[in-house]
Amino acid sequence: MPINDGLYDAIVFGERDQVVEIVQKAVDDGEDAAELLNVTMIPALREVGDQFSSGEVFVPEMLVSAHAMQAGVDILAPLLVKGGHEPIARVAIGSVKGDLHDIGKNLVVMMLKGSGFEVDDLGVDCRIETFEEAVDNGAQVLCLSALLSTTRGEMKPVIDHFANRDEVRIVVGGAVITEDYAKQIGADGFGEDASDAVRAVRECLGLDATSA
Ligand code: B12
Incomplete structure (x- = not known):
């Protein structure tokens, strides 16, 4: 799966509503939740960390990006957590x-x-x-x-x-x-x-x- 540039930027810029819209559409289109997370979403949040390290953004921006990320993760959660069997431990x-x-x-x-x-x-x-x-x-x-x-x-x-x-x-x-x-x-x-x-x-x- 290629990187989803719109979603990447929406997380980097902390655009929560846009993240929700793009992730929901991806889920509706049957895209793989784990790949979306690993290929686009986690790297986007890492980029925010790099920008923080280099002094381009500060804690408030990191927080807004984190909230946007979490809103996307909340949509993916039911797809990542399937469960339904006896707990292993x-x-x-x-x-x-x-x-x-x-x-x-x-x-x-x-x-x-x-x-x-x-x-x-x-x-x-x-x-x-x-x-x-x-x-x-x-x-x-x-x-x-x-x-x-x-x-x-x-x-x-x-x-x-x-x-x-x-x-x-x-x-x-x-x-x-x-x-x-x-x-x-x-x-x-x-x-x-x-x-x-x-x-x-x-x-x-x-x-x-x-x-x-
Ligand atoms: C979002 C963020 C925040 C948000 C957190 C919001 C939240 N609800 O989590 C806010 C704005 C609150 C924040 C605050 C701070 N942050 Co911060 N933050 C980040 C950022 C950008 C992303 C973290 C993240 O969610 N990554 C994505 C997730 C998916 O990755 P992950 O957490 O690494 O988890 C994966 C693995 O590590 C692993 N894993 C995680 N936990 C566990 C546990 C087990 C048991 C296992 C097996 C695996 C595992 O699996 C995960 C999934 O793949 C990072 C940058 C970065 N590169 O990580 C900085 C970063 C971690 N923050 C940093 C700093 C300095 C701070 C502050 C001190 C800033 C300040 N001056 O106030 C404060 C500290 C607050 C505190 N007391 O904790 C530094 C840390 C540097 C260091 N080496 O110590 C980083 C690296 C940014 C940077 N480049 O400087 N931050």
Whole structure:
């Protein structure tokens, strides 16, 4: 699927109504939701990040683009989350303490749900107690998301907190996380993107990584 230039620009410029219109039309035309997301929408939001880095745009513009993106993702959500079978396992996911980014986390939630997991979405700015409560409620895997170099340091304290609880598995991810970093802090798994998150969660549960 080629990049959808209209949609790309609508996200970059934060044109929410236009995003809704274009995504809805694409869905009505039977376009593939995951491809639309991966080929056009995520790269568009990354471009906004690059513009922020180079001082071309500021936080308010990033926020408007994020809202426009989320409006498009909301339309795609039912197509990404199919579900309908017995849950494979219970997973809880949250952005770590101090981190308010949630678009990537929300995509991971959708992919996990779509792959048969029961998912407890803990939201953003999650403290250790929030993860602890999720484990008390039956979570077998905790997924931690971080987008800032200043918040990724919040992952290790969570991992250390559950170090003596062998039954709890921890998978980490987010733009500032690498496989090496995940190993360094003692995580059980690392996922590059939303589909890779499913592989990582399945693997850390000892399940075949590919079959859903
Ligand atoms: C939108 C955005 C915002 C929005 C967030 C809105 C929201 N509801 O999420 C707002 C405006 C609030 C924001 C604020 C800030 N932001 Co900001 N933001 C972004 C931006 C442009 C896009 C993020 C995004 O949604 N990407 C798209 C999603 C789909 O990708 P993703 O999050 O990486 O997720 C994928 C993978 O990483 C992975 N994944 C994610 N989580 C997990 C978890 C697990 C377990 C797994 C396996 C995988 C996984 O799967 C996802 C799907 O494929 C990025 C730029 C960028 N390049 O990422 C900057 C960026 C992350 N922000 C940045 C900064 C600096 C900030 C602020 C500090 C700015 C400020 N001065 O106030 C604040 C911090 C607020 C806070 N305390 O969190 C920097 C971070 C730099 C750094 N290395 O630390 C970036 C990189 C911009 C830049 N180039 O400088 N931001």
